[in-house]
Amino acid sequence: MDALAIERLVVGEGRIGCDVALAPHAPRTTDPALAARVGAAFPNLPRHACVNGAGDTFGAVMGATSLPHLLEHLVIDLQTQAAPPDAPPDTAYVGVTRWTDENAGRAHIEVSFTDDLVALRAFRDAVRFLNVAVVL
Numbered sequence: 001m002d003a004l005a006i007e008r009l010v011v012g013e014g015r016i017g018c019d020v021a022l023a024p025h026a027p028r029t030t031d032p033a034l035a036a037r038v039g040a041a042f043p044n045l046p047r048h049a050c051v052n053g054a055g056d057t058f059g060a061v062m063g064a065t066s067l068p069h070l071l072e073h074l075v076i077d078l079q080t081q082a083a084p085p086d087a088p089p090d091t092a093y094v095g096v097t098r099w100t101d102e103n104a105g106r107a108h109i110e111v112s113f114t115d116d117l118v119a120l121r122a123f124r125d126a127v128r129f130l131n132v133a134v135v136l
Helices: 032-041 067-082 114-131
Strands: 004-011 014-024 095-101 105-111
Touching: 004 067, 004 114, 014 067, 014 114, 032 067, 032 114, 067 095, 067 105, 067 114, 105 114
Parallel strands: none
Antiparallel strands: 004 014, 014 105, 095 105
């Protein structure tokens, strides 16, 4: 069984809303080992800007944050990697993650996009990656 599943994606004006569910046995938060595995595959991830209580980058919380929050940043990173070479240099992707029911392992993620198909693919690929990276 996978650790993480997308339950619903809703494409809006410049943003995609995603409801995710964690399997009952899946970890709710990352740990340093998972952060290291993810960081090896996505070296720019720790440098993402991130509003959190520990610092101003995602790296400040990457080893102890919610799994859905990690998914948010993976989606943003994958969109950045897929940007065409002629994309405006000031393009910024933003996101927000919140638990809708932490005990049940349900969360809602919203991420901005410039191309909805790229963003949908980023969600798919990020979930696939996490389901391999998370050791259950």
